[in-house]
Amino acid sequence: MTKRYVLVHDENKCIGCQACNVACRSENNVPESVTRLQVRIEGPYGNFPHLHFKYNRVSCEQCENAPCVKVCPTGAAYVNADGIVSINENKCVGCLYCVAACPYKVRFINPETRVPDKCDFCKETRLARGEDPACVSVCPTQALVFGDANDLNSEVRKVLDTKPHYQQKVNLGTEPRVYRIPSRKGGIKA
């Protein structure tokens, strides 16, 4: 594997404005009833006046060890050479095993294509043109950093090497490639 695309979501910089959500929907023609990406503003947690919100990015975690890929009976769900968990539509039989297996609940059936769908870092469109994923490029507060973690000079490598971060549900051994910089307020709820 030459590339290892990862995404870092800084919960301090994120304001939950949904610019990423809308940009993703527009770029990927995501139907109205489903979503590839949301930022959920959860809380407030804590006690007055020491309250805090959690800004929870909900999208494909691009697991190194992806349960959706393991359960796929036809090989339609696979990990691409760049590390992006991908879907081969032609091989899909619509069994929904992958949707059920995803511990992050981020796979869904696209009602128009009838194939499982989810975030793919805009690999067919923006990434193919050498651009950042739509969510990263529009983020008003630069809360998202995307790049090749195998590139030691990349911004994303620098962020991961210098800032405290966590991944969600690491106990499952899925090794997500979406990293989160925790809010400076409150604790980490992974």
Added chain:
Amino acid sequence: MKLDRRTFIKGAGAGTAGCVFATLPGSLAALGQTGLSGSAESVASICEMCSTRCPISARVVNGKNVSILGNKKAKSFGGAVCARGGAGHSQLYDKQRIVKPLKRVGERGEGKWAEIEWDEAYAIIAENLNKIKAQHGAESVAFSSKSGSLSGHLFHLAKAFGSPNTFTHASTCPAGYVVAAKAIFGGKVKRDLSNSKYIINFGHNLYEGINMSETRGMMNAQMEKGAKLVVFEPRFSIVADKADEWYAIKPGTDVAVALAICHTLIEDDLYDKAFVAQYVAGFDAFAQEVKAYTPEWAESVSDVPAEDIRRITHEYAAAAPHAVVDFGHRSSFTTEEFEMRRALYAANVLIGNIERKGGLYFGKKASKYNKFAGEKVAPTLAKPGVEGMPSIDAKRIDMVDDQYALLWSSGGIYQTILDATLEAKPYQLHGWVMSRTNPMQTMTDRARIVETMQKLDFIVACDIYISESAAYADIFLPESTYLERDEEIVDKSGKNPAYYVRQRVVDTIGDTKPSWMIWKELANQLGQGLYFPWDNMETLQLFQVDKDAALLNTIKRDGWVSYGKPLMLREREMVKTFTDTYPNAKAVDDDGTYASQLSFKTPSGKIELSSDKVEQMAPGRGVIRYREVTMKKADELFFIQGKVAVHTNAGTQNVPMLANLMSDNAVWIHPITAGLLNIANGDAIRIYNATGSEEGHALVTPGIRPDTVFAYMGCGSKNKELARATGKGVHCGNLLPHITSPVTGMNLHTTGVKIAKL
């Protein structure tokens, strides 16, 4: 269709995805889907999903949709675009958008419309307006428009028609800080949040009411440069969450804390005496007045602990001059707006942050910048003027009291249209022409606006949707959206001159027109065509650039052009860079700055902390003073509102993608208050007072004071044409009383309410 497992799943999901509504005359749905054509190459333009008007880069993708991203040429905007901006295409080809002129065929507000041609629309409007003019005088027609972009074209029509009564939405939104800045500085100032080391914020929720460059600047200052942010706000908003310190201040008492900060700066000898001596008039009277405003007194008024006010003030002064007290935006917390905004400015003046990094500064437009540089660094734009405009003798309807004089040229007191119509104060109005404005939501006392619109002889509304206000019009004119329009070049100068321009990305959809064309064509029909001597938008653009086609092409190609180096007159490093760049630049002062060049357009030429002019306009208000206000009855809760990042005030609730994100506004209630009222999270509730009554749902949360309830504004429309928004949530304007604040002319956005479980 092949019946396999995937087909079955599709069928099962279809029920939730469908959206059924009756077909509205004139809507895109009624006219049938037309194809989408336009530029496949990116076009630099300007967003209009809110009034920040960010520079964008947009293109038509595969003839099916429109990609909208930020224009990377505009550095402080960083190529970013918010949720509303990104959803602009969803508004463009929304099937509920109106794309054909309409004529009312039922009662006003009944929702019965018939499609007509533009010629017929113009003929009906001209006949009615000219009849009103002949019988009652041109001044009996009011013209109102959301400020900015094309509002000047409507106001030009008003002047050609002969009416002085032109209004923007100013007195329902930003006029408070604008009027206060005029009184103190002689004009508007900007805030340099991105370079600030200490930011004190009184409920200016830049992380939900997004102003892209300011939002980015503040976040950058906080996260990359270690700036400290202190927020005083009754609600735990996103900006409160991102703050280092948040104080749940009692609604409407911001002025007390601001004055206590000023008190502490002076009494603890923390203020910039040299700055005050050089630039400030009326300091002694101000200092005398604020002697009484101790932090202890402010605590008793605001619930903010005195020791914190004192400590915060010392921290703020220690960061001076690279520190700022944000003067806010939507500014009608109380009727004492004028004193509050002036007190916020005063807290800046006292630390001498004017024209310093991280403080306040004046925009450097080309003419001013070029004078400093001693050469033509940036081109200046010409303003087209039309000679021989009719003279207007009638006074504006809001010219009843001199205390509002600062507002007359800055949008006027919008809500005086109600008094003039219903009570003939100061004289009777008979007609109303409105463009991209929705007073039913943004003004106050909805019932009074309905009464006004029922009483008027004739009403024209120009908009994209039939808004709650447009629903009461006699003629509806469908405007092209910003993605279909070309407009004049706009001056966007900050620390250095900059221009940008809105350009058409998509070919016109349906039978719509840009409003500059609508008002020009209507002028022809009214017999005032001679006052609109330009052929089209390109004529106007070429006039602006003095026929310099190369310059116009550059601005159009890049969409954003800036000139020179950033300049703040009292920042030595910036002045040095400036004078190194421009050899003919003005000579610097002994300290290497342009400090001596800093001047103010006030009567004294100085910053007026106390003002004789204001004293003359509004006796007793020359000096900034605290006055107690009563905004609710003892047994009521404070009701406050705010902005949310996925909607623009009351303008976007029907845009499909945004309606899908949020179509309701639950009422925030503290758990203790909810417990006393036996209300659980999600319960249906009634929220009511003497002005109106609304039904909604409760959001029980510790993120609000126990004596206060909150709702995001803009929801709860009552007209059936806005199918995605109607009847969803609480209509805030229906709960706010019709009150005009002294001096600023602002209407009021805080009141008292009672809550009951349904």
